[in-house]
Amino acid sequence: MGATPGQERQAGGTPRAALADLLAGNRRFVSGRPVHGHDVTAAAAASGDQQPYAVVLGCIDSRVPLEAIFDQTFGAICVIRTGGHVLDRAVCGSIEYVVGQLGVPLVMVLGHERCGAVAATVEALRTGQRPGGSLAHLVDEIAPAVTEAGIDDPAVQPLAIRRHVRRTVRILREDDLLAGPVAAGRVAVVGGLYDLATGEVALLDSG
Ligand SMILES: [Zn+2]
Numbered sequence: 478m479g480a481t482p483g484q485e486r487q488a489g490g491t492p493r494a495a496l497a498d499l500l501a502g503n504r505r506f507v508s509g510r511p512v513h514g515h516d517v518t519a520a521a522a523a524s525g526d527q528q529p530y531a532v533v534l535g536c537i538d539s540r541v542p543l544e545a546i547f548d549q550t551f552g553a554i555c556v557i558r559t560g561g562h563v564l565d566r567a568v569c570g571s572i573e574y575v576v577g578q579l580g581v582p583l584v585m586v587l588g589h590e591r592c593g594a595v596a597a598t599v600e601a602l603r604t605g606q607r608p609g610g611s612l613a614h615l616v617d618e619i620a621p622a623v624t625e626a627g628i629d630d631p632a633v634q635p636l637a638i639r640r641h642v643r644r645t646v647r648i649l650r651e652d653d654l655l656a657g658p659v660a661a662g663r664v665a666v667v668g669g670l671y672d673l674a675t676g677e678v679a680l681l682d683s684g
Contacts, residue, residue, distance in 0.1 A: 492665030495530045495583035502548040503678045513550040523552030530554070531583040532575045534562050534645070540673050541589050547678075555581065561594025562586055562645055563618040573654040582664050584649060587678065588642040589671040595638050598623050642668040642681055 505511050513519065532555040533543050543549075543556045555575045557568055575581045597608070598619040607613055622641035626633050646668040650659050658664035668681040 490530060490582060492582045492662070495581075496585075496665065496667060499531050499533075499547055499549075499554070499583065499585065500678065500680075503546060503676075505548040506546050507676045511545075511548040513548050515544070515551075520551050523550065527552050527579070529575065529579060529581055531585060532557065532572055532581050533585045533587055534558070534568065534572070535587040535671075536560065536562050536589055536592055536594065538589060538592065541587070541671055543587070546671065546676060555579075560615045561592055561598070561619050561641065562588060563594070563615050564645060564648060565614065569649070569652055572649065573652065576658060576664055577654055584655075584664065584666040585669055586642050586645045586649065586666070587669045587671055588638050588681075590635065590638065590673055592634075592638050595619055595623070595634055595641060599628070599633055599637065602628050639670065639681060642670060646681075 529552060531553075533547070534557045535541055535543050537558045537560050543558070544554065547554065555571075557571055559565070559568060572584055576584065594615055597612075598616045601607055601616045602620060602623055608616055619637070619641055622644050623633060623637040625640050625644075626636035630636060646666050649655055649666045655664060655666065659666060669678045670681055671678050
């Protein structure tokens with residue numbers, strides 16, 4: 478008897494197995510055959526101790542609901558969403574908690590095409606008008622990727638989106654509490670890119 482799709486997870490698994498499960502869920506979503514509904518029965522079934530197997534850091538964009546695009550049920554993944562998946566201490570602390578206390582072996586940073594936060598940063602750098610309030614934090618954190626991509630490059634936005642994912646991955650790999658488990662191979666931090674139209678998640682190499 479094979480495992481039911483979406484129920485192949487095991488606590489304390491490897492980063493590789495966790496990534497395979499996450500991507501299998503995305504394939505179910507893309508194929509139009511998800512197996513997980515989000516009704517109260519599923520919530521009740523997962524109401525005991527949680528044993529999530531991955532944490533996904535994504536953008537707040539309303540078109541990128543993470544549990545849906547990975548076809549994950551209650552209790553399966555921890556989700557963090559900020560504008561342009563920008564890091565701050567609360568985000569890093571949350572990931573440190575999930576990895577260190579819950580034993581989650583996989584962290585995925587998921588960017589997406591046509592990201593408004595990246596577009597706003599490109600605009601701010603082109604005009605020299607830095608936004609006020611806490612919005613400035615988002616722009617400041619995305620700006621290095623835009624600069625690396627080249628502000629005058631016609632394809633600056635798609636290039637910066639990819640660079641920003643890779644940069645976020647690099648920062649997390651060097652995080653005080655994550656660097657050790659990453660170096661030991663117990664935890665992987667990977668980057669992905671979501672296609673709004675096809676629903677597909679593609680892995681980005683870490684270069
Ligand atoms: Zn976005």
